[in-house]
Amino acid sequence: MQEQPLKVALIGNPNTGKTSVFNILTGLNQKVGNYPGITVEKKVGMCHLSKEVNAKILDLPGTYSLNASSMDESVVIELLLNKNDPDFPDVAIVVSDVESLKRNLLLFTQIKDMGIPAILVINMADRMTRKGITLDVDLLEEKLKTKVVLVSTRKNTGIDRLKALILDYKNISNEPCLNASLIDPVYFDNLRKAFPNQSLYKLWLVITQDVNFANVNRTEIENNTFLVKSKVELKKLQHKETIFRYQFINGVLKETYQVDLSKAKDLRARLDKILMHKFWGYVIFLLILLTIFQAIFDWSQVPMNFIDQQFALLSEYLKHSLPSGVFTELIAEGIVPGLGGILIFIPQIAFLFLFISILEESGYMSRVVFLMDRVMRRYGLSGKSVVPLISGTACAIPAIMATRNIENWRERLITILVTPFVTCSARLPVYMIIITLVIPNQRFLGMNYQGLVLLFLYLIGFGMAIFSAFLLNKFMKIARKTYFVVEMPNYKTPLLRNVALTV
Structure with a gap:
């Protein structure tokens, strides 16, 4: 058995079934804590990958992108930027919803561009036929330069292949999806000259987000006057980055992902019309x-009556089984009824x-x-x-x-x-x-x-x-x-x- 388990980060948008994947991988072998100094919940579980290899699965808070707007989202980017963090992942699993793949791929491309080996998990694959969705997985893998797994947490399919890919993470390409310098060629050229040995996209995230980068101190960037931009300018460049990413995603999905709207059921729209009615x-x-x-x-009456009866029987049994005295009365008439009064x-x-x-x-x-x-x-x-x-x-x-x-x-x-x-x-x-x-x-x-x-x-x-x-x-x-x-x-x-x- 290996001494150090593989470290795996489970990342995804909210409502993609990320926690369901986490529960299947770890079962009950998980614990919940908090990140140091903040109230964000930290869920960690162990997964048995093979006879010799275990994996430590970290279920990160749900986030729509690495452009953090809340404390939860800041936790994700802080971890992925800090290689000295004990939880820094060997491989990232990005969970997406088969019906919202376009939006989910924004986060995936950002993580891929950070140089972290990333596996794309497309969850709820059992809904594809009913929703009229067809997906060319092989071509999608080729376009995204990664491995793609179709998973159904409801039917428990695709999990074995996911475990096999985690084991083989060293063979997953960490080649970026986009060239970060396209965001602003002149600015990124200056950035490259100032920090020649650092990841351009990681530096870009440090500049645009209020986060720390283990390899570079923020003051080093701020001291370079030609790298300092106003918040308005940075926000415009972030919007430009998002547009570039969606142009790339649209091109990929145009060739790999189709939806037959005639087969897709409109139950959701009908339910929303009723459940979200203004009256x-x-x-x-x-x-x-x-x-x-x-x-x-x-x-609850039936189980409550059952618990009450069982504790009453236990109390009577102890009275007749144990020798009479103060100790017996304490147990039979004090401790046992007291526990029953709580458990009921x-x-x-x-x-x-x-x-x-x-x-x-x-x-x-x-x-x-x-x-x-x-x-x-x-x-x-x-x-x-x-x-x-x-x-x-x-x-x-x-x-x-x-x-x-x-x-x-x-x-x-x-x-x-x-x-x-x-x-x-x-x-x-x-x-x-x-x-x-x-x-x-x-x-x-x-x-x-x-x-x-x-x-x-x-x-x-x-x-x-x-x-x-x-x-x-x-x-x-x-x-x-x-x-x-x-x-x-x-x-x-x-x-x-x-x-x-x-x-």
Whole structure:
């Protein structure tokens, strides 16, 4: 067995199934931490590639490009620029969605141009026939100068070939897709003369992004007056780079990727028309919440009764099996019933996590974010604040960490301050005890009174969060307005594997 495992970085746009690929490669052999000094989640797992070789898989935060606009995206570029980082990858796996290949290839070409061996994984390949997509994989490999793997995490296909390519990463070309000097020939010629032994594209990323490069100190670049450009000039050159990349991508896909629109189903458009309706969209969302809280009460009764009965039987068994005395009473009437009183609430908490996971996996949560943006704007928040607030029903700590995706500092701070008002799963057992004691277990129009009261308590928490945000918005002013852009992922049947790992 090798002493040092291969280091593999898993990179991709949000909603490409990157985490599903990570879960298949690592199984339960993974751990979650944080990057030093920041709240960005760090997921690392071990993958068994062969009898002698293991790989350390690092699931990097989702990013649309290496032009960082959030803390998550900065983590990706900082790692890829720093060869001294212990997690610097031997090979990068760029995960893309077969239906959004054009947009996903922008990130792939940027990583390829950094000189890192990169494998392109095209996920959700099982949807190709249904969506009328045909893809010439061999020609795509030739055009991109890399290896391409068609993967379906739902059917678990393509994973063995991916592992084989990771093992053979040294034979993957690190030749760039584009010539970076095309962005501005004169400027890049000066850059080459100033730093003759460095990667031009890596230097370009250091200049345009507020990041560090292990090989070059930022002050060395800033001291060269002919390399210093204004932010406006740099932004124009970034736009020029993006145009060049999409021209290259369009040329590649024109020869390798075709979509027969007559075969593609229009189910997504029909669902969006209903779920994102300016009136019925809100009604459906409230009905979904009502269903969730009804289910938390009704569906959890059977496992809760089972746990209660088992601990009661265990307590009686210990009373009759152990010799009578203080120690026996402590165990049989104290410790065992105490543990039972805690564990009995696990089914309700598990159902809460189950429904949140299903909403996220199905793609519906992104629709809720877009739907609620119009409402949230009035209170100093944005649609992106909805994700932390809803996640706060599970636990406030990861919900607050999720605010890092909110670009505007003011909206991010307000969301952090009001999220604790949302009822989390730690308060759920207290609510359940009070509701069970006070509210009768009766039904009205098929709805359980106890479930309605639980929903009402959660709505009070949301209401307090919104009211607090409204007050904070009055005191925290900002010079310019922000705009909300969100990607609408395709609707998907939630993967049982991912839902189970979340629960």
